[in-house]
Amino acid sequence: MSSTETVFLMQALTCTVLAVAGYLLSILVKRVLVAKISTWILAAVFAFLTANLVVAAVNWEGWDQIGSRHYLVFYAWAIAGIYLGFQLKTKTRVLGVFIAPLILLLLLAAVGLAPNRSLLPPEWRGGLTTVHLVLSVAGEVLFVLASAAGAMFLMQNHLIKNKTQGKMSRLLPSLGDLDRINFIGLAWGFVLLTTGIIIGSVYAVFVWEGPWASDPRVIWSFAVWVAYGFLLHQRLAIGWKGVRVAVLSVIIFVLLAVSAVVVRFCLPSLHSFI
Amino acid sequence: MIMIVLVGLNHKTAPLDVRERLFAGCQETTHLSGSLLSIDGVTEALYLSTCNRVEIVANVEEDSEARAALKDYLIRLGVLSSGDVGEFLYLHEGEEAIRHLFRVAASLDSLVMGEAQILGQVKDAYRQALAENATGVALNRLMHRAFRTAKRVRTETGIAANPVSVSFAAVELAKKIFGTLGGKKLLVIGAGEMAELACTHLAANGAEKITVANRSAAQAVALAEKFHGRAVGLGALDETLGDTDIVISSTGSPSYVITEQMVAGCLRKRKNRLLFLIDIAVPRDIDPACGKLGNVFLYNIDDLQSIVDENIKNRKREAIKAEAIVAEEVANYTDWLRELEAVPTIVSLRRKAEGIVDREMGKAAAWLGALTDGEREKVEALVNGIVNKILHGPVTAMKEESAQTRAQDIVAAARQLFKLDD
Numbered sequence: 001m002s003s004t005e006t007v008f009l010m011q012a013l014t015c016t017v018l019a020v021a022g023y024l025l026s027i028l029v030k031r032v033l034v035a036k037i038s039t040w041i042l043a044a045v046f047a048f049l050t051a052n053l054v055v056a057a058v059n060w061e062g063w064d065q066i067g068s069r070h071y072l073v074f075y076a077w078a079i080a081g082i083y084l085g086f087q088l089k090t091k092t093r094v095l096g097v098f099i100a101p102l103i104l105l106l107l108l109a110a111v112g113l114a115p116n117r118s119l120l121p122p123e124w125r126g127g128l129t130t131v132h133l134v135l136s137v138a139g140e141v142l143f144v145l146a147s148a149a150g151a152m153f154l155m156q157n158h159l160i161k162n163k164t165q166g167k168m169s170r171l172l173p174s175l176g177d178l179d180r181i182n183f184i185g186l187a188w189g190f191v192l193l194t195t196g197i198i199i200g201s202v203y204a205v206f207v208w209e210g211p212w213a214s215d216p217r218v219i220w221s222f223a224v225w226v227a228y229g230f231l232l233h234q235r236l237a238i239g240w241k242g243v244r245v246a247v248l249s250v251i252i253f254v255l256l257a258v259s260a261v262v263v264r265f266c267l268p269s270l271h272s273f274i
Numbered sequence: 275m276i277m278i279v280l281v282g283l284n285h286k287t288a289p290l291d292v293r294e295r296l297f298a299g300c301q302e303t304t305h306l307s308g309s310l311l312s313i314d315g316v317t318e319a320l321y322l323s324t325c326n327r328v329e330i331v332a333n334v335e336e337d338s339e340a341r342a343a344l345k346d347y348l349i350r351l352g353v354l355s356s357g358d359v360g361e362f363l364y365l366h367e368g369e370e371a372i373r374h375l376f377r378v379a380a381s382l383d384s385l386v387m388g389e390a391q392i393l394g395q396v397k398d399a400y401r402q403a404l405a406e407n408a409t410g411v412a413l414n415r416l417m418h419r420a421f422r423t424a425k426r427v428r429t430e431t432g433i434a435a436n437p438v439s440v441s442f443a444a445v446e447l448a449k450k451i452f453g454t455l456g457g458k459k460l461l462v463i464g465a466g467e468m469a470e471l472a473c474t475h476l477a478a479n480g481a482e483k484i485t486v487a488n489r490s491a492a493q494a495v496a497l498a499e500k501f502h503g504r505a506v507g508l509g510a511l512d513e514t515l516g517d518t519d520i521v522i523s524s525t526g527s528p529s530y531v532i533t534e535q536m537v538a539g540c541l542r543k544r545k546n547r548l549l550f551l552i553d554i555a556v557p558r559d560i561d562p563a564c565g566k567l568g569n570v571f572l573y574n575i576d577d578l579q580s581i582v583d584e585n586i587k588n589r590k591r592e593a594i595k596a597e598a599i600v601a602e603e604v605a606n607y608t609d610w611l612r613e614l615e616a617v618p619t620i621v622s623l624r625r626k627a628e629g630i631v632d633r634e635m636g637k638a639a640a641w642l643g644a645l646t647d648g649e650r651e652k653v654e655a656l657v658n659g660i661v662n663k664i665l666h667g668p669v670t671a672m673k674e675e676s677a678q679t680r681a682q683d684i685v686a687a688a689r690q691l692f693k694l695d696d
Binding site: 242 | 436447449450451452453454542545546547548565568569571573577580581584
């Protein structure tokens with residue numbers, strides 16, 4: 001990672017710390033304005049991460065230089081971008097309370113990791129695997145967003161049910177909006193992750209022909225796909241809405257997040273370059 | 275000398291019939307602001323007339339009889355008897371008048387504190403006065419300051435933040451649940467006044483497809499027609515419930531009109547869409563157990579009233595902040611007004627000095643003519659420099675003094691010292 005890249009990354013990290021603080025403050029003082037400002041700070045994070053990735057692309061010196069740090073930055077960049085994209089459609093700034101800390105964790109990990117600690121295996125370098133990675137990551141990010149919306153749905157639902165109308169309830173988005181975000185996240189996440197998994201499998205079976213089906217990361221991805229796919233199915237076919245979907249979204253997220261950490265750090269995986 | 279006065283009556287001081295008469299008088303009179311200027315001693319004027327208040331704001335000469343004349347004008351306009359005047363009309367002068375106007379514009383003096391309409395009405399009043407050429411420097415600035423105060427109160431305090439009527443509270447809750455009310459289906463059970471009011475607000479916010487269910491078919495049809503909806507009998511509730519987003523119930527029924535079984539039964543048909551039940555009937559129409567079902571939200575009249583009570587309390591708390599903003603703006607305006615009192619004297623002082631310079635330079639024209647252009651410019655700059663230095667002291671003193679207290683004394687002294695009135 002060149003020095004310019006590092007500068008952009010550090011700026012992004014600083015802004016993320018500010019954004020996290022801002023979002024937490026907005027919950028504390030219960031003012032939407034603070035959340036709005038934090039969203040603008042998050043837009044700056046997105047800009048810095050974009051700059052970081054652009055510089056990385058310009059300084060391209062082959063796959064040897066691409067390490068975990070790049071993938072983590074890419075994850076963070078995708079989360080920030082998709083979240084900000086949602087802001088254009090629905091005014092649900094407070095959702096950042098969940099999203100910003102996630103970005104912070106990813107960036108902290110990116111800064112902490114040595115740039116070339118684990119590299120992409122040479123036989124996997126190419127266009128198809130890149131598409132596979134981009135689509136899978138974007139799909140997983142959308143599922144994260146769906147679960148975050150579910151968590152906020154439960155908070156707002158609790159407040160309205162118990163008739164504790166206060167600043168907190170006014171700060172949170174409406175139940176209808178949150179349920180819609182949950183649906184959009186599930187639907188688009190499912191489409192992208194499905195495509196990503198298919199491309200990855202096709203590549204593994206026909207081009208690489210290596211052992212892939214028993215890889216922990218692959219099994220984890222499949223579990224994600226099945227779990228969120230189940231939720232989407234219940235929404236579309238059975239007509240689940242509201243509380244039940246929200247509860248399950250949160251439970252699935254927690255289980256998968258824990259297993260993701262286990263898969264990443266405790267089990268050997270072909271995908272441990274990420 | 276500028277003196278702002280405000281004469282009028284409002285919902286706190288006068289009964290409805292008096293306000294009505296005065297309001298009608300205002301409506302019938304054309305060019306009211308302009309005609310106020312014909313009153314002796316009134317130099318600028320505008321009037322504000324709403325269903326809750328009629329007020330005249332004017333800039334009058336301090337020692338004139340204009341105040342009494344303005345009161346008489348209102349009495350004639352409202353065909354009031356002179357006996358009513360003491361009771362209903364109020365007259366504020368100077369700072370009090372300014373404060374009153376700012377409080378009116380900021381909706382601190384309204385029947386429903388924090389309502390948004392009044393600012394628009396004050397703006398209309400000002401526009402009307404502008405069209406009639408009835409305002410000048412003092413009132414123009416006063417009105418702009420009033421708008422600024424209102425805007426600050428609106429943005430810096432939470433005075434207008436939350437609804438203070440039961441039907442608005444219901445609308446706000448519906449928005450909190452559904453996000454937007456556009457296209458939402460509304461079921462009204464019972465054709466009472468409260469239900470109609472809530473229905474009006476929900477429809478104004480986008481709720482469509484209104485169904486009215488009532489024991490008396492005729493009343494149901496009448497209400498349904500009003501909102502371009504349809505009427506059904508109470509027997510069709512089960513079926514209608516499956517296709518509804520918001521229910522408002524206000525029948526006189528002694529037992530529950532909507533039971534838990536009915537709601538639980540329709541959830542599947544509704545595909546778990548969110549359902550908002552508003553029960554404004556006493557005794558209650560909707561089984562409280564319905565509120566425990568998932569994706570169903572039940573609020574009764576007490577729940578809504580407690581939201582309203584809480585909001586009213588909040589507004590009162592916010593009003594304290596608003597009063598501080600008003601006080602600050604009143605102080606700003608009065609400072610400006612005082613400075614304005616010194617302005618004519620400062621202008622005539624400068625004119626007098628310029629006249630002296632011109633005359634003396636004229637007398638010296640003979641020898642000045644012998645100088646080169648460059649030398650003449652230097653002499654002129656020197657003379658002007660000396661004059662400005664001499665005037666600087668008195669001018670600043672007048673400005674500073676007038677910003678702190680009334681400028682009368684120092685202005686009078688300056689006029690006497692420099693013989694400005696000769």
